[in-house]
Amino acid sequence: MTTGKTRVAVNGYGVIGKRVAEAIILQDDMELAGVADITADWRMQVAGGKGFRIYAGRPDASAEMTASGVEVAGNLDELLANADVVVDCTPKKVAAANIETYRKMGRKFILQGGEKHDATGHSFVAECSYESALGREATRVVSCNTTSIVRTLSALKRVGLLHKARGTLLRRATDPWESHLGGIMNTLVPEAEIPSHQGPDAQTVDPELDVVTMAVKVPQTLSHLHYWNVELTRTAVKEEVLDAFRASSRIAMVRIDRGLAALNTVKEWMLDIGRPHGDLYEVAIWEDMLKVDGNELYYAYMVDNQAIVIPETIDAIRALAGTERNGQASMARTDAALGIGRLSRQPTSQ
Incomplete structure (x- = not known):
């Protein structure tokens, strides 16, 4: 019996995949068809405990998953047969190899930012490219950093203030749950080229953006930190820039003078207000650091690499x-389901 809801498969149950799956079940117009993976570790035990139907992402994974106590409902093809859209959250470069399977099964699919724009021919940030994604076979939700760039610069562009932007990105070294396996220690690693890849990637969403980025990996895992210098189209005052940012529900203003002075304090705030996994879906701009000098704007913000693309992925499902x-x-539907847009009511924001 059909429910009239969009049936969504999640292929890859890692950092992004588990968050996408949890977000899907909160939407009143979607249902989770199941999750697929190839691992037999604790993550699948947790997924099973949540009541998710689990499928083997590869034929050779099923036996090991079953032996470890995971109840396997079937293989990837069987999951896809029961889905309208598949969200691929497998590791970088793995997803591109899955495209042939999705097309063979006639399924619409969403890739994540680790894949190239050419893999789908469309890059997605809801505020900029939702309408152009409508009914497409596939799209790519751009990376966490690129999402933040498009959100913030587009907010300025919508009110006619953006001329050109130059940003420096301090990138977390690895995901927190894998920090015991790798990452960098006692050093900084500059990205080898200027511009770093995020600037050109933002232009796959909006080719009109005049943006250049530079990036460096730093020895921490909580989130990314961006510094931006924007040349405005005219002389402006701080309040109109803040109003431009506040107009986006997916940008939150935070203040150093109210105790949110670092990445870890913002993350702690998210945990204290009950966000799942302590996730910050919004771009958190430091309001009291932001400065406007004539037609020049300077600001800094935090990007939660594990969370920012989750609402974008939900919107991409509806668009496809x-x-x-x-x-x-x-x-608006996604924001309501995930609690986005409520941070302005916290005592840390004016």
Whole structure:
């Protein structure tokens, strides 16, 4: 019996995949068809404990998963047969190899930012490219850093303030749960080229952006930190820049003078207000650090690499499925389900 809801498969149950799956079940117009992976470790035990149907991402994974106590509902093809859209959250470069399977099964698919723009021919940030994704076979939700760049610069562009932007990114070395396996210690690693890849990647969403980025990996794992210098189209005052940022539900203003002075304190705030996994879905801009000097703007913000793309992925599902034609309406539904846009009511923001 059909429910009328979009049935979504999640292939890859890692840092992003588990968050996407949890977000899907909060949407009133979607249902989780199941999750696929090839691992037999604790992550699958947790997924099973949540009541998710688990599928083997490769034929050779099923026996090991079953032996470890994971109840396997079937293989990837069987999961896809019961889905309208598949969100691929497998590791970088693995997803590109899965495209042939998705196309063979006639399934719409969403890739994550680790894949190239050419893999789908479309890059997604809800505030900018929702309508152009409607009914497409596939899209790519851009990376966490690229998402933050497009969100913030687009907020300025919408009010006619953006001329060009230059940013420096301090990138976390690895995901927190894998920090015992690798990453960097007692050093900084500059990205080898200028611009770093995030600037050109932002232009796959909006080719009109005049943006250059530089990046360096730093020995921490909580989030990314961005510093931006923007040349505005005209002389402006701080309050109109803040109003431009505040107009986006997915940008949150935070203040150093209210105790949110570092990445770890913002993360602790997210845990204290009950966000799942302590996730910060918004870009957190330091309001009291932001400065406008004539037609120059300087600001810094935090990007939660594990969380920022989750609402974008939910909106991308609706766009591909064509169940909501209006991007702002989709964002409102996603925001309501995930609790986005409520940070302004916290005592840390004016």
